[in-house]
Amino acid sequence: MHDGLVISAVVFDLFGTLTGSEASRGQQIVELAEVLGAAPDALRDALRETYDERARGSLGDVREQLVALSARAGGSLLPEVIDRALVLRMSGQQAMLAPRPGAIEVLAALRERRLAIGVLSDCTDEIPILWSGSEYAPLVDCAVFSCEMGMRKPDPRMYQVVLEGLGTRPADALYVGDGGSSELTGALAAGLRSVLFRSRGDAYFRYDEEKDWRGETIEELGAVLALLY
16 A cells, blocks of 8 residues: 555556567667668657657658658658658557567556556557557557647646546556656656656666656566555
8 A cells, every 4th residue: 555545547658668679779760761761870860859749749640750750861752762661660660569578467467456557658650550459459448649649748638638538536546657758757746656667777768768766666567566555
């Protein structure tokens, strides 16, 4: 038990929390740059510079985003090149959705305990397209994606929407994330109990990372189960 409250819902961040392939993004950028005929560093810069727009869904669909990225990175804009890049991008993002070891088991255990399960993700348009075919979808009661909302964490409306979807009060919910997007501070401000998940060995770039988190921290995703009471 925590502060006398029993948790009835758990909201997870997606990338770097339920997924475990963040370190492979660099190689995917190299492969995408090769298809586009752009320098990998230039494409990496373009991806980071446009992330906020893409995560808010304001840079068009996936194909339009690739055109904008290639233009910024000095790559090709030929339709047939963009076609190949689109196939590669979608397959790459599908690979990025692969669950980290134990993630599906944790979701299944929460479901068995009749807890509501939410996902709140800052992500680009590929993810809602791929979500229904993912391993997470059958186990998650409400998934909220920034690109569909037109806003990013830590906007309090993001937390409000996922909690409403779960039929849960903030005080009854636990938020678990890897600390990107200032998500833990945002969750606390929205009234959720918040826990940083940081697996040993995980080292990758996080947008708007919370570097001074002094709250609860776990190193194994399965440790969530011990935090419920």
